[in-house]
C-alpha cells in the first residue's frame with residue numbers, strides 16, 4: 001500500500017447481497033428482533049458477535065469505545081465496566097448513549113440510542129462471580145482509564161491484588177465495577193443490499209409503543 005493508500009482505499013469495494021429486510025420480516029418488538037440478529041451473529045462467522053461501539057458525550061464532545069454485550073432482557077441491553085472509568089464519568093453528566101453493532105459477515109449493522117442506568121448490585125455480583133478469576137483480578141487491580149507510568153506499574157498492581165487475595169476462593173466484586181443497563185428509545189436494523197440501496201428498518205418509542213418505519217439508505 002504505502003504511498004498508494006488513498007488510491008487503495010478508493011478502490012476497496014464489496015457487494016452487499018447477503019440478504020434483505022422489510023418491515024414485514026421484523027418482530028413487533030425491537031428486543032425480539034435484536035435477539036434474532038444476535039443469535040444469527042453468534043451462530044454465524046462473526047468474531048466477538050456481542051461487541052459493540054458505545055458512544056457517550058462529554059461537554060458536547062463524543063467519545064466512543066468497544067464493549068461487550070452481556071445481557072438482553074426485554075429490549076434492555078447490559079454491559080459491565082468500571083464505574084470510575086472515563087465512560088463512567090461521562091455517563092454521570094449525560095445519560096444518553098448510542099450503540100453500534102457491526103456484523104460484517106452478515107452485512108448487518110444495528111444502531112441503538114437510549115438512556116443508561118446502573119444495574120443492581122445483585123446483577124453485578126451475579127455476573128462478576130461468573131467471570132474467570134484472572135478477569136476478576138484484572139478488574140480489582142486496574143484503575144481503568146487512569147494514566148499509568150508504564151507496563152511494570154500495571155503488573156505490580158496485578159501482583160499486589162493476587163497477593164492480597166491469595167487463598168481466597170471467591171473474590172469480592174469491587175464496588176466501582178458493575179453493570180449498566182441501556183433502555184432504548186430507538187433501534188435501527190441495517191441490512192446491506194446491492195447498489196448501496198440498503199434496507200434500514202427502524203423502531204422509535206412513542207407514548208410507550210414501538211413505531212416501525214423504513215429510512216432511505
Ligand SMILES: Cc1cc2nc3c(=O)[nH]c(=O)nc-3n(C[C@H](O)[C@H](O)[C@H](O)COP(=O)(O)O)c2cc1C
Nearest residue numbers: 048051065066067068080081082085086087088145
Ligand atoms: C472487543 C473489545 C471488547 C471490550 N469489552 C469491554 C467491556 O466489556 N468492558 C469494558 O470496560 N471495556 C471493554 N473493552 C475496552 C474498552 O474498549 C475501553 O478501552 C475501556 O472500557 C476504557 O474505556 P474508557 O476509558 O472510555 O472508559 C473492550 C475492548 C474491545 C476491543
